[in-house]
Amino acid sequence: MSQTAPIRVGRIGYLNVLPIYHPIEAGEVAGPLSVVSGPPAELNRLARAGELDVTACSSIEYAMAAKDYLLLPRLAIGSRGHVKSVLLLSRHPVARLDGKAVRVSFQTHTSVALLRLFLERRVGIAPRYESGDVTRALQGGERPDAFLAIGDEALRLADHPDYPHRWDLGSVWLDWTGLPFIFGVWIARRQAAVAAPQAVAEAARALVAAKDWSAGRPEVVARLAAGQGGFSEQAMRAYFEGLVFDFGPREQEGLAVFFAMLAEAGHIETAPRLEFLDI
Template sequence: MRLGKIGYLNVLPIYHPLENGLIDNDFDIVSGPPSALNKLMDAGELDLSAASSIEYARHPEKYYLIPDIAIGSRGPVQSVLLLSRFPVQDLAGKRLLVSSQTHTSAALLKILMLEWDVTVEYITGDATSQLEQGERPDAILAIGDEALNLRYHPDYPHRVDLGEAWRDLTGLPFIFGVWIARRDSLAAHGDRIREACAKLIEARHWGSDHLGDMCVLAAGDSCLNETEMCSYFDGLVYEFGERELEGLTRFYRHLADKGMIPDVPPLAFLP
């Protein structure tokens, strides 16, 4: 089974047991940023994958949602940040650099900016490389490990955690990523797809049971120490319960209302 893996620390608790033989599996794991995995799934080059929440909404006819596994937050997420040189209300008319690696977080930011009645010019690029070259965009949307590394950058004193901003707006969790399976893969390899999904759920439970060990492991290759890493993982949600479903549906409703998707897609789970 060709399985996509988001190349960020936040999925370590799920993929570590799969990649290190702690849970027996036959996955061919392909790692990349969310935007790349979205394209691979859309092209049929993966059977199932972690993917941006918005990818499912754009092509619901191609996918099934995998139940009981997602990635999001019930408040501050720490790794999806708007970093700004100015207070948010003062960004009107200024340029906002958005990472090319994200689709869902970019859409969430646009929803929030519309709710805050702040109009900016969005540009796409690599924040880390621009900063290293001495450039200083007015504001940056940083995600994943880049956000963890840049969150205290001295030139960007104004920080907005998008997970927290969404909770303030709606009172709901925000689901940044889902796991999806291609419908044609299920039709061709039904039993193997279902077994693969079961392995993913088993890995999620393993990660929850060993979260302390994952914090130590992740801190070894990060700018965060073990305490900070545990705080980060504690803020993440890997369940896909009723409140998470409600939050995802509300996000899709905002996308549809603002013309970013044609309509709110039905949430079709793997049968």
Template structure:
């Protein structure tokens, strides 16, 4: 019998608009809880989970793929798309078919999207490109602006109509065209160590699903909040949120397994992990 956790429980929050429907009811007390919420970009949350600084977190899909032995998936919780995702974009000066031999700038904030981009170029478009890591917002304004760059999250929403980069590849749509399946960019995970050490005072899976369900039922409120300081119109935001997937159903799991199996086949993952769920 596990004893109750005596330390403060910490819940990781990706610092992007796309998770607002889930975290708004938690951060405002609409849905009470006992977690301390810690916000940051995906790569930072990945590192915090790996160190044990977080107990439950949104994390990039590839982080679970690399460290499935350390985590349990929160059932039916994900962030993904069934087509265009609008916030994971390759922006280019030239058509994607003409990027062979060019260098692509990749945001340091992303792991999953970078892996997907490499997979698409290697196995879908089938031509070589080189990659460098850096900040797109800074470098596109400098003297050595890249020929193409991968932008994610709020940066992608802000830069998607940049006049110097008229060619836009939506990675969520490219995956759907290639496989016919949804793409899961992020999942929620529970630390296996924390789950084994003690009993959570409240079920994090139930809490997150209740928050998600509240957000989906109150999208007008979410749209009002998102409009503050956002470069998109209300209708563009509605289309954006409508295109997102917040569930991890059978088809989403199939897409996630396929992503892992292709990364394992190419050597980018040591193996394709099984999907192990918290509470199962």
């Protein structure tokens, strides 16, 4: 990779990252970027394969391969309470899910890990987890006992009449720990940062600048999201106001606590240190 080659940047294909990528895609913020879109699990795979240089990724991906990555400073995605797009929807009260099947998406790793911590450690039950396409199942007439919905799917299914019991996992985490929850981070591959340090740092600065651009134009973000997702501008304005795109000390503390819990539960070998790219 040369210093002048475009940096391959991964973009999660959900509305929640629109504030980070729209300014770049619209030419409002310049940077040496070539954007690749996909669900979180696919971006994780591409990053591990060396096919992305900088990418948004699930928080647990960093925990599982921290030796390969550096975190981008000042940039993450999470919530300080209701997140609205990571929901456990159930036909039964949560305590009655013990031994029952909970459908989870194969497209997310962090949200599934948080769900398992919540149900197994916080509630004290042991459901069975099954991977599958929830929207397709519901459209086909299936009614799983419970399912985890994320991203745009969660926004669409939040008020499904057959699922009266609903838990917002961002709110669950805040009630449990008193801390923000970070669902996703932006990472640079260490090899890319060594091979093209100036270009990778410039790409990181462009992503942070895009975040700042959108923070000053919430009405633009809401209008664009409404047009892309089929929701009202008011609903999108409220949705984005509930998201956190900063990665300050409290957000870092919340992520460190999550990693420590994952390690204690045996879901990861050890809780990694948070190491940042110098930009």
